Amino acid sequence: MNIYVLLKKTFDTEEKINVSNGEIEDDGAEFIINPYDEYAVEEAINQRDAHGGEVTVVTVGDEDSEKQLRTALAMGADKAVLINTEDDLEEGDAFTTAKILEAYFEDKEADLILGGNVAIDEASGQVGPRLAEYLGIPYVTTITDLKIEGENVTIEKDVEGDVEIVETSLPLLVTCQQGLNEPRYPSLPGIMKAKKKPLEELEIDDLDLDEDDVAAKTKTIDIFLPPEKEAGRVLEGDASEQVQELVSILKNDEKVL
């Protein structure tokens, strides 16, 4: 089976993030594999181990994305592709990324493409579905279970906490949700082997694209951190007094009732 994973480098939201002039500062930020993409890598490896074939991890990013690709190779993926847009593109959005990936997949015979359900940085959740549309293959988002028998695929999908069961067929694109699996830590021997695995680097030129073909359709006006949490309020008095006060706050101060 030809399995592909769409992987994005994101900053670690567990670490401190600095914003200035409506942009997140790269300096000092820690970068990781988008956590939802880790589920995709893990699932791809498991599916390959069960059905045979090869796992290729693809990212649209910059030179530094190599580290995240190497991590995926260390986890057990077979090949990696870095589509480096650093020199060609100032800005991009979900359209840009999906358009580039469409060109990349044009001459590939992908049976299964896995991505994260959403990237924790910009949270568009669009790249996977857009790409599937462009490629004309079915897609299922937020999956929590994936069973493949021949061409037939049975999927459990998270629908706001409920489970929906979907039957579909290969070729297919899915986006992965928490609960699908528990991503492994790359083994140390895996890390040592990863540097010998092929990592291909492409630019949009290699995909017969130029800047205008993939120019972003949206513009980010501003980025800011959520306001700092204020101290909580402790209500006093007996239970009935507290309830009265709570209702009054919800009505008059917070205006939610």
Add this chain to the structure above:
Amino acid sequence: MDFNFSEDIEFLRQNVRKFVREEVEAVAMEIEEKNEIPQKIVEQSKEMGLFSLGIPEEYGGLGLDMVGKCAIYEELGKTHNGYTTLIGAHTGIGSVGIVELGTDAQKEKYLPKMASGEWIGSFALTEPSAGSNAANMKTTAEKKGDKYIINGSKHYITNAVDGHVFTVMAVTDPSKGAKGITSFIVEKDFPGFILGNVEDKMGLRGSHSAELFFEDMEVPAENVLGEEGRGYVNALKILANGRAGLAARNLGSSKRLLEHCLDYASEREQFGQPIIEMQAIQHMLAEISKEIAALEALTYKVAWMTDQGQRVVKDAAIAKLYGSEVYNKVADLAVQIHGGIGYMRDYPIERYYRDARITKIYEGTSEIQKNIIANELKREMK
């Protein structure tokens, strides 16, 4: 001079750091309470290859050099020291003897299973009558045909409970003193191998040290490790090899304590300001940072010297000695910076304070390190 780690080592170390942060730190309190390392963490560590650090690649290990090993030990030092000791004793004194002195057949038999962590390694030298003066051991090994019959006991043996493969020193010729000692590879399933009492220790909870008894224990002659009569020298070599690694673990623990101190001192307010604004606290942080910087330079220098094939007897003893002093001092200052909470069991600082203490005792006490250093100084004068 180049103070950078290779790209490989840097990548390994970042991955170990992530695992330690996300998985081991999460269960550190549980290890302390239950005096047991959760099996899930042990299994994950094995799958990651952490039990294989120094074992050559041809036997399924990572085959790291000393700098590489120390870089990983440093990361492992940044969490519960009981967990660190399980891996440290296995990858250090518990397996180094077989790696360095084993025959091809011994290596083929033991190292692959030790690299995967299926068989845990342990090192059994100390006896009630033979602590610092290890040559005074009473355990005997008598040759009978193609077997040795071992009788005697050991105590304080780390990994004795979980261990499968033991490097055991015993007297084969009582008339020759230290030159009459031989080292053996002993399996826990050999008839006559008996696990004794498990010690209740001040710290290093989750790591178990215990007594061993050997009652007419039969060991095949092919399990002699190195030459007969060289067991004492072998033991000293194995211990010397572990010293840089121990310094690296102490370095990691000291760095972790500094992180705790910086976090706490930034948050804790007294007299209307975070205590990190007070010069008394700043000076303690500076003192910690100074010691860490010195230990870091020393540790990796000794590791580098080892990899260059230089004689490191003196420098490794200095690193072991200084590493334990730094860790104890840093742990003491960390408790001080934390005030009352630094003394409480539901906060990790007092655990490091207790765990630091053993590093001045095991693998050669501080006094013994000073003896080694002085002997080397005298030797260098000649």
